[in-house]
Amino acid sequence: MASVGAVTPQQMHFAEPLPLQSGAQLADYTLVYETYGTLNADKSNAVLVCHALNASHHIAGHYAGQPKSDGWWDNLVGPGKPLDTNRFFVIGINNPGSCFGSTGPMHPHPDPAKGGRPYGADFPVVTVEDWVDAQARLVERLGITQLAAVLGGSLGGMQALAWTLRYPERLRHCVAVATAPNLSAQNIAFNEVARRAIVTDPDFHGGHFYAHGVVPARGLRVARMIGHITYLSDDSMEAKFGRERRSDAVGYSTQEIEFQIESYLRHQGEKFSEYFDANTYLLITRALDYFDPARAHGGDLSAAFKVARDKKFLLVSFTTDWRFSPARSREIVKALVDNQVEVSYAEIDAPHGHDAFLLEDPRYHGVMRAYFERIDQNITPQGARA
Amino acid sequence: MASVGAVTPQQMHFAEPLPLQSGAQLADYTLVYETYGTLNADKSNAVLVCHALNASHHIAGHYAGQPKSDGWWDNLVGPGKPLDTNRFFVIGINNPGSCFGSTGPMHPHPDPAKGGRPYGADFPVVTVEDWVDAQARLVERLGITQLAAVLGGSLGGMQALAWTLRYPERLRHCVAVATAPNLSAQNIAFNEVARRAIVTDPDFHGGHFYAHGVVPARGLRVARMIGHITYLSDDSMEAKFGRERRSDAVGYSTQEIEFQIESYLRHQGEKFSEYFDANTYLLITRALDYFDPARAHGGDLSAAFKVARDKKFLLVSFTTDWRFSPARSREIVKALVDNQVEVSYAEIDAPHGHDAFLLEDPRYHGVMRAYFERIDQNITPQGARA
Numbered sequence: 001m002a003s004v005g006a007v008t009p010q011q012m013h014f015a016e017p018l019p020l021q022s023g024a025q026l027a028d029y030t031l032v033y034e035t036y037g038t039l040n041a042d043k044s045n046a047v048l049v050c051h052a053l054n055a056s057h058h059i060a061g062h063y064a065g066q067p068k069s070d071g072w073w074d075n076l077v078g079p080g081k082p083l084d085t086n087r088f089f090v091i092g093i094n095n096p097g098s099c100f101g102s103t104g105p106m107h108p109h110p111d112p113a114k115g116g117r118p119y120g121a122d123f124p125v126v127t128v129e130d131w132v133d134a135q136a137r138l139v140e141r142l143g144i145t146q147l148a149a150v151l152g153g154s155l156g157g158m159q160a161l162a163w164t165l166r167y168p169e170r171l172r173h174c175v176a177v178a179t180a181p182n183l184s185a186q187n188i189a190f191n192e193v194a195r196r197a198i199v200t201d202p203d204f205h206g207g208h209f210y211a212h213g214v215v216p217a218r219g220l221r222v223a224r225m226i227g228h229i230t231y232l233s234d235d236s237m238e239a240k241f242g243r244e245r246r247s248d249a250v251g252y253s254t255q256e257i258e259f260q261i262e263s264y265l266r267h268q269g270e271k272f273s274e275y276f277d278a279n280t281y282l283l284i285t286r287a288l289d290y291f292d293p294a295r296a297h298g299g300d301l302s303a304a305f306k307v308a309r310d311k312k313f314l315l316v317s318f319t320t321d322w323r324f325s326p327a328r329s330r331e332i333v334k335a336l337v338d339n340q341v342e343v344s345y346a347e348i349d350a351p352h353g354h355d356a357f358l359l360e361d362p363r364y365h366g367v368m369r370a371y372f373e374r375i376d377q378n379i380t381p382q383g384a385r386a
Numbered sequence: 387m388a389s390v391g392a393v394t395p396q397q398m399h400f401a402e403p404l405p406l407q408s409g410a411q412l413a414d415y416t417l418v419y420e421t422y423g424t425l426n427a428d429k430s431n432a433v434l435v436c437h438a439l440n441a442s443h444h445i446a447g448h449y450a451g452q453p454k455s456d457g458w459w460d461n462l463v464g465p466g467k468p469l470d471t472n473r474f475f476v477i478g479i480n481n482p483g484s485c486f487g488s489t490g491p492m493h494p495h496p497d498p499a500k501g502g503r504p505y506g507a508d509f510p511v512v513t514v515e516d517w518v519d520a521q522a523r524l525v526e527r528l529g530i531t532q533l534a535a536v537l538g539g540s541l542g543g544m545q546a547l548a549w550t551l552r553y554p555e556r557l558r559h560c561v562a563v564a565t566a567p568n569l570s571a572q573n574i575a576f577n578e579v580a581r582r583a584i585v586t587d588p589d590f591h592g593g594h595f596y597a598h599g600v601v602p603a604r605g606l607r608v609a610r611m612i613g614h615i616t617y618l619s620d621d622s623m624e625a626k627f628g629r630e631r632r633s634d635a636v637g638y639s640t641q642e643i644e645f646q647i648e649s650y651l652r653h654q655g656e657k658f659s660e661y662f663d664a665n666t667y668l669l670i671t672r673a674l675d676y677f678d679p680a681r682a683h684g685g686d687l688s689a690a691f692k693v694a695r696d697k698k699f700l701l702v703s704f705t706t707d708w709r710f711s712p713a714r715s716r717e718i719v720k721a722l723v724d725n726q727v728e729v730s731y732a733e734i735d736a737p738h739g740h741d742a743f744l745l746e747d748p749r750y751h752g753v754m755r756a757y758f759e760r761i762d763q764n765i766t767p768q769g770a771r772a
Contacts, residue, residue: 022638125638185623185647186615192648193611196655199641200604202588218586222608225579229572234708237571243678250676252408252511254668255585258675261571262578269582282640289645290636292629322620 002079003070004036007061009101012138018096019133021290024124027110031138032101033057033093036077037085039144044379046089046144047372048135048171049073050152050159053227053284054276056100057092060085075360082369087376088148093138095131097123097283105279106210119279121207126283128155128291132162136170148375149173153357154324155284158291161332164308165293173375174308175368177316178357180328181301181335182292187323190230191285194223198278207279216278221269223281228268233320233353237261294335301331302338313343314371316364318356344371388465389456390422393447395487398524404482405519407676410510413496417524418487419443419479422463423471425530430765432475432530433758434521434557435459436538436545439613439670440662442486443478446471461746468755473762474534479524481517483509483669491665492596505665507593512669514541514677518548522556534761535559539743540710541670544677547718550694551679559761560694561754563702564743566714567687567721568678573709576616577671580609584664593665602664607655609667614654619706619739623647680721687717688724699729700757702750704742730757 009032017025034057039046049059051072060077063069077083077090094102105123108116139147150171152160157179164174183191198204201219205212229237241261250258257263297303313336317329326347336343346367350356356364395418404412420443425432435445437458446457446464463469463476480488491509494502525533536557538546543565550560569577584590587605591598615623627647636644643649683689699722703715712733722729732753736742742750 022636024638121640125640182629184620185627185629185645186618186620188629188645189611189615189623189647189651192645192651193608193615195640196611196652197583197608200607221586222579222583225575225582226612229575229579232572234570234572237575241571243568243571243574250408252410252676254507254511254581254665254672259571259574259578261575265575265578266582279640286640290638 003074004061004078004085006064007034007036007058007071008063009034009057011101012141014137018130018137020124020130021127022125026096026103026124026126026130029096029103031093031096031103031134033091033138034059034061035092036060036090037088039089039142040379043144044146044148045087045376046091046139046142046147047083047149047151048091048093048139048147048163049077049083050131050135050150050156051092051095052152052154052156053288054272055156056098057094057102058100059090059092072358076365076368082365083151083372084376088372091139091142093135095126096134097126097280099277099280104277105207105283106277118208118210120210121279123279123283125286127287128158128162129166131287132159132166135159136167139170145170147171148379149175149372151175151177152179153177154179154354155288158288162291162293164311164313165304168308168311171311173312173314175314175316175371176332178318178321178324178354179332180324181294181331183289184328188289190226191289194226195282195285197222197226198281204278207282209278215273217273220273220276220278220281221266224269224272224276225265228265230323231354233322233351235320236352239351301335305335305339305341308336309339309341311341313341314367315343315345316348316357316367317346318348318350318352318354318364320351321354321356323354389460390447390464390471392450393420393422393444393457394449395420395443397487398527400523404516404523406510406516407513408511412482412489412510412512412516415482415489417479417482417489417520419477419524420445420447421478422446422476423474425475425528426765429530430532430534431473431762432477432525432528432533433469434477434479434525434533434536434549435463435469436517436521436536436542437478437481438538438540438542439674440658441542442484443480443488444486445476445478459744462751462754468751469537469758470762474758477525477528479521481512482520483512483666485663485666490663491593491669492663504594504596506596507665509665509669511672513673514544514548515552517673518545518552521545522553525556531556533557534765535561535758537561537563538565539563540565540740541674544674548677548679550697550699551690554694554697557697558764559698559700561700561702561757562718564704564707564710564740565718566710567680567717569675574675576612577675580612581668581671583608583612584667590664593668595664601659603659606659606662606664606667607652610655610658610662611651614651616709617740619708619737621706622738625737687721691721691725691727694722695725695727697727699727700753701729701731702734702743702753703732704734704736704738704740704750706737707740707742709740
């Protein structure tokens with residue numbers, strides 16, 4: 001199947017501040033986004049894809065002259081792919097607070113008293129709901145009054161769910177993959193350790209490291225290594241690395257690499273520390289921690305989803321995902337069923353843990369394809385289809 | 387049930403160097419140990435208890451004037467307790483490389499060229515087998531030619547297993563709780579992240595931080611927080627902390643404590659960094675990584691245990707232990723059964739994860755009590771018992 005080809009990110013500026021859940025506001029800001037496919041005449045074929053922790057607006061295609069710049073969900077989104085860009089107009093938006101172009105901690109603080117220095121640790125704490133609000137403004141500016149679907153995996157799935165609660169009239173379908181109705185204590189615990197690793201790195205400088213010409217690379221590396229362990233299943237790590245050694249001879253060293261899994265994790269940590277912003281890591285993990293739509297309803301998730309009663313949902317989970325296990329998706333399914341919502345649920349027997357949502361699994365992609373075909377059939381008159 | 391009461395640690399010095407698996411040797415060294423109960427006339431009632439990562443020789447009882455100094459397995463070891471000190475002579479030994487009194491990285495390097503400075507990062511890498519060798523020398527000096535049993539949990543269980551492979555003639559029973567025949571890739575991964583957090587802390591100074599009057603507390607805290615997550619089950623963390631907040635109001639902060647689980651983990655990390663040695667942490671996690679008795683037999687664990695054919699074993703695992711899951715204990719049981727070894731195996735349905743081996747669970751302690759009673763009956767003539 002073909003890729004969407006070379007793509008170009010676009011920018012949209014918002015002069016009106018964005019009110020945030022915290023009571024603060026984000027002063028005038030810019031969102032970077034990409035689109036793939038063609039918006040149809042009645043603007044009914046738009047699908048918003050929300051990104052997770054370290055992803056961005058760059059979902060599909062590549063940047064001209066950068067052959068290794070494939071979008072993070074390129075296997076799912078493209079012409080003839082499960083989310084078919086011959087049929088759908090797909091939108092990816094970099095969330096504010098992220099570090100891939102939209103206004104974030106590395107951009108100048110708008111307060112003149114700050115002398116043009118970066119926000120750093122003063123970037124306001126943003127929530128999943130704040131991101132959805134920012135996305136909704138951009139979608140509105142594109143002239144789209146109702147999205148065919150909002151799709152996301154992991155933290156992206158939380159955003160897709162939040163759309164149905166916040167703007168139920170502005171979407172028809174919600175596709176939430178490998179997600180959860182909130183973080184468990186263990187999920188929060190892993191986030192907290194990662195954050196401690198970052199903020200206690202002396203190069204963090206209280207979040208204002210930009211001025212010092214350094215980044216808290218040590219903390220970011222540790223944070224990413226922890227994250228990676230939780231993205232992979234125990235089994236897939238065992239299958240991929242097991243106890244494989246770098247060399248047959250035992251090195252009897254506490255610091256040299258002995259096992260391939262160590263080499264892999266260090267490499268992942270190193271790469272991450274070279275491109276990811278530390279303040280963004282804190283902001284995004286905190287948005288994960290805070291997400292809890294049931295909270296405003298005394299912990300009753302079914303009550304929370306009452307407002308989304310006439311939406312249609314697809315939930316997908318993966319058997320070996322121990323970060324957001326199938327049981328967490330089933331909690332959402334139950335809340336939807338309690339509201340007699342039309343919900344499809346697929347539990348995919350896949351070995352790859354949480355990462356499975358990004359991988360090309362025939363059963364998983366088959367479910368996604370079938371669901372988007374169903375959405376498409378409700379958009380395009382049969383006779384008009386290729 | 388009574389405690390063993392006030393206890394006093396003892397020291398034993400070894401002038402003869404200990405040859406290590408690495409080919410290096412440990413120059414003259416001291417081991418700190420404690421004993422509880424009375425060695426019988428024929429010295430047949432001795433039980434060695436091996437310690438895990440952050441424990442020590444101080445298994446039971448307390449230190450005079452220190453009411454909060456209970457030994458780490460005080461609920462199991464004492465008069466009338468499952469490992470009954472009215473019947474058994476129990477020995478706890480602090481392993482070399484640890485930081486509770488036996489020769490370790492904070493002790494002076496024996497090379498005169500080092501000018502009396504601590505070993506630090508130059509402490510030789512020690513393995514589970516090296517520890518067993520050191521323990522065997524001490525046991526021999528006590529005049530005990532055959533232990534009634536060697537007992538240990540987690541890393542301690544690995545030592546108990548190694549005893550049966552290394553000194554099969556010097557013990558009759560092996561009791562290995564919540565352990566594994568080697569670390570999985572995921573286990574190694576968690577160890578590696580913890581080590582990276584420590585060695586990249588600028589206060590680590592390449593392992594020679596003692597001279598700088600600092601400790602790599604940031605790294606130790608993160609290491610301990612990671613460890614703690616793996617010691618608790620997802621369920622018990624959820625039951626104990628869930629999403630409980632410190633206060634009802636949302637703080638909208640990335641660094642302040644919002645959730646009780648964060649407070650708990652930070653506290654555990656803080657405490658640990660105040661008493662545990664960073665070099666010891668590296669050494670002990672590496673000993674865990676290296677342990678792999680099947681390796682010398684081409685990965686065949688059954689072949690490894692052939693030498694232990696006439697020993698008797700009790701293996702215990704806990705259903706919610708995801709660090710060393712029941713499946714790992716079953717691998718050991720299978721290897722023993724392959725050798726027609728007499729092995730008892732109990733899989734305890736306990737909610738507490740890996741930590742369960744340290745907790746007082748009636749079913750678990752019932753199994754331990756019954757097994758040690760059986761050992762006792764083979765020591766003491768029936769008529770002679772109380």
